[in-house]
Each structure stands twice: as structure tokens, then as C-alpha cells.
Amino acid sequence: MNPTEPSEGRASDRGVQKHVLNRIDDKTVGELREIAARYPHKRSGLLPMLHLVQSAQGRITPEGIETCAEILELTSAEVSGVATFYTMYKRRPVGDFHVGVCVNTLCAVMGGDEIYDRLSEHLGCGNDETAERREGDTATVSLERIECNAACDYAPVAMVNWEFMDNQTPQSAKDLVDDLRAGKEVHSTRGPRLVTWREAERVIAGFNDDLANEGPSAGPASLVGRNIARERGWTAPGVPASNEQKGEGE
């Protein structure tokens, strides 16, 4: 484990923390203003703005809080009060790849507890911690126990930078983090190639990358009922049966 205190101005030696200074650059300030301008009342922009701060700075920094406060004409305490309420906002840096293991009841029972334990052992770090960067690693990985991520039909579920990694086993989860640390290209089971946590936070803030067209329409579990209906010719009343067996996941 690599404990990193949220001390200001201290450059971390990790890949994700490239900025020595925590000053928010002008481009980011411009984008923060752009977010605020999307809403009839600018304060509504605060949540996406904080996501952008995380993208630019690797975490919620005091400078980020102040800049948001200035733009929205709030006090830093008001912005801070919001930032601390939500679990996606991190006061300590996370890894380039932030791995969440669902330990809510259904996933836990189906194997999520065991996956979390094995992964934690394998990485040598606990909840909300970043695994130590080893010789030769090109990326860092952090670990979090997460709640139900609306993917229960793919249990046990893990997330990497908030992309779905469905139907995990202890072994697949260990292989996953090994690949991530080794810099291999990894794809979400229902989405595109994984981007870094900071890149992900930028999309969440509202700045789309060009990956929307990657990945399937749906994973196999999402299609179970639809496929049975097609096989048996079941439809909603008055909607003609679609005989084409097209598309993915068939």
C-alpha cells in the first residue's frame, strides 16, 4: 500500500500525479465555466465541475474547490460540503485504474466477497487504497468496495473506472489487474477499451470522447428474455413478430 496524504503541493511519484503544481490551468477554468453555463442556474453545474476537477487534478484539490467556488459565487466551505457528500469524489489520488468490486448482497453472495478478498491480498492493499507500483508496472491500480452498480444480472460484478467488468471470478479479477498494471489494452465486457480514471472523469463531466460507438448494444444477460420471445414468436399485441435474428449476442 502507498499511503498518500492530501497534502498540498506535494507531487506524488505515481503516474496519475504528473502535476507538481496544483494550479488549475486556464483551459480547465474555461471548461468549468462552460459546464456552469449549461444550466439555467449555474450552481447546478457543481457536480460535473467537481468531476472535471478530478480529471484535471487527479482528485478534489483545495485549488479545485476554490476555483469552483469562485465561478459559482459560493464559499469554499459550501463547495467542500458538497464534495464530501458524494463517494465518487476522492480526496486522495486513486490509481490510473480504479477497480471497484461490488459487495452488495447479491454480488457478495455470488462471489463478490471472495473476489474482493483475493484481490485485496493480491494487490496488498485495502479498501480505498492504491496498490504499490512495482518495478516495470506502467500503470497503478486502486481498490474500492462498491455498492450495487445496476448490473446484478452479471454478478459477480467489478467496475474499472466505472466501466462494466461482468461475471468475474477471483482468477479473472487477478488477471485483470495484472494486465492493467502491465499496460496491456483491456476492454470492458460491455464497452470500449478502458481509459484512465482521469479520462473517464472528463467524460462524466460532460466532455464526450469518441468511444460511444464501441462495444456491443447489450451484454448477453440483457437479451435473455428478448431472445426467448423471438424464438417462440412472442410479441406485444399487434406488433408483428420480427423474424430477423440480427444483431449481437444472439
Next chain:
Amino acid sequence: MSDMLTPVLTDNWGDERSWTIEAYEAQGGYRALSKALAMSQDDVIAAVKDSGLRGRGGAGFPTGMKWGFIPQDNPNPKYLVVNADESEPGTCKDIPLMMASPHTLIEGVIISAYAIRANHAFIYVRGEVLHVIRRLQHAVKEAYLAGHLGKNIHGSGHDLELVVHAGAGAYICGEETALLDSLEGRRGQPRLRPPFPAVAGLYASPTVINNVESIASVPSIIEHGPDWFSSMGTERSKGYGIFSLSGHVTNPGQFEAPLGITLRELIDLAGGMRNGHKLKFWTPGGSSTGILTDEHLDVPLDFEAVAEAGSMLGTRALQIFDETTCVVRATLRWTEFYKHESCGKCTPCREGTWWLVQSLAKLEKGEGTEADLDVVLDQCDNILGRSFCALADGAVGPITSSIQYFRDEYIAHLTHGGCPHDPAASTLFAPAGASA
């Protein structure tokens, strides 16, 4: 009688590039929009009322009636907010819908906003679903380019701006008034009602908040008519809905069926319980709806019958557990979730969920006596109905119901000095021969 499964919303989910506007329009998408824009706004509201559509986000409030509460003489702007926070444990229908067919939701948003005369709409999507957020953003952009959004939509005189807004990780933001506070850039804490959002919602203006699936159902109602919709379902629970089966069934997944289908039928469609195992307990609509057992396999899954069975239809999130699962462990884990997610605004919930975790953790370790079970029930009694919002009521649901049906299993923990189950047996990668 309708067919057993009636795919409407899920029908295009497996189509090639189903998330794009070309694919959506190729299978008839945005036809309902043209039809709606040729109707009067009140006629659109009437159609949704007549269809019998009830909210798909859990509470089942009639959607058309909710729209009718918007005071049209109120001088403030009207807002439409889509609740895409989907965080209730077990619930996993809105996320695949928005991933596979974001345009179904967007078409619903445009029609609904037209009906309630809103010029501004928001999709509040939970932040932890990156690819879904991407697909939504991309689809909104496509809809603007196609002229379905923006100023004077297809010459109707109606304007609509639609913003995709990502949350930041807080279950309570699914509660509609907490969602509004969150969307205003605050901590997500529920508001006192009245005033109801229909009168004073977002920015203290008239606001409709609906679940993703509710809004996504609107285009089909406009296209095929309210009678078509209400020809499916039961007496007071009309239409189709997505049923999400997860857990110890052979093929977990999404099943779109008329309301009133039974768990027995659904488990059968899902290929039965996993190899050689038996149903032990299940949630009808997420963890906030009290658990049921194999006695309830034939309860019609509609709002009325599930309530009569002592639980709630909720979000049709059917989490299925077989006999290898410890009900005490399951209950404790859900309770830890509610404790973690309690927003802290009111004492019975903030303190109560903390105490419940302490008490249940002790019981799970086999510490204490049978009298402690009554202490737990007493704690539940002091929380239920005495808290500020429904999160706390949801928190006690699994506890009281599991004690009702499985009191013996709680006691077995005490006599056994801990959990009598082998947790490995309930995993999907259970070693051969592992058993409860």
C-alpha cells in the same frame, strides 16, 4: 391474453448499433414524436392517463395524473427531470435500456416535455456508468442534429433543451427531492413535502420527475394508443414492464412481460434454479421491498398482489437466492448498505441504521440471545414511519421480513455460535460438493 413475454422496450436491444439514431429510426423510432407533436398537449397527457401507466421507479404513482398536477397557470418555467439514478440494490433495467437504446428514452423525454410544456429537461444519471453516459451524450447530440431537440422542434413551436447530468455516487439521490437538491448543486438530501415537486421542484418551479422506464414507455403509448397499452397487465397494474432476474437462476437477465407474470413463470424462462438448487428467498422489487419465499411463487407480480403478500412490486428487481444462502448474512449486508447511504438528515435513520448494523452483526456472529431479536424488531419499529424519507422504511424491510420468515435461522446462528452456512457454497464458482 397477451403472450408471456412482450418485448417493447427491450425489442431492439440486440440490433446492430441499436444505440444510434439511424438504427432507432430504421425500426420506427421518432414516429411517435411526429404523432405527438400533431396532438394537443392535453391530449398527450390524456393518452398517458388513459393507458394506466404507473411509475416504474418503485412507487407506482399514475404517470398521467402526475403530469396533470403541473399548474399550467404558474408563471415559472416547467421542468422535466428523468430519474436515471438506478441504485436500488437488485435494480438493473434502466442502465441496459440507456446503453442499448438511449433514443427510446430521449423520444420519451421530448414527448413528455411537450405534454407538460417544459422547455428544459434533464437526465440525472448515476455517475458510475461511464459507457451509458457516453451513449446518452452521443444520442442527445444526434437528436439535436436531427432537429428533434432545440428550438421550434419540427415546426411545432415547441423548444426543448436536454442536458445529461451525471451524479457522483449517492443512493439517496434516487429519492426524487434529494435528486432535485443534488441537481441544484447541493448535498443530496430529501426535502420536506409539501410543497410537492409538481408545484415547487427544480429551482422552486413546477417539475415532473419520472423514472427512465416510465418515460421510455411513453412513445409506445402514443404510437399504439392507450388501449393497446392497457390491454396488457392486470386490473389496476396495466401494461408491460421489465423484470430483472438476478442471482441463483440458470440464466439471469431481463424479461419484459405484462405486469402480473409470476416468479414461477420467470424462473422457468430463466432456465430454472441453478443446478439442483432450491429457491429459498427473493426480493420482488429491490432490497427495499421485504423478502418473500417459495410460498409466493405464484403471486401475480403487480402492484396490488405483491402488496397483499406483504411486500412491494418496487422496481421488479427479482434477486433470487437458493438454499445455500444465509439470510442473516444477506440482511446484514443490506443493512450495512442503508447505514452507509443514510444521508444523515434525520436521527431515526442516521442513528437507527447504525444500531441495526451493530445488532445484526452480533447476531450473525452468534452472540446474544433470542431476546436480541426482539430488540432488533423494536429498533425497526422506532425507524419505520418515523423518518424523513422512504430510505429508512426500505432499510427495515429486509430485516422485519427475514425475521418473519426465517426466525429459526437467526436462532440457529445463536445455537451454532455463528453462521451455519458455508459462504463458498453460494458462490458461482462453488467447489464441487460444497453445500449449505
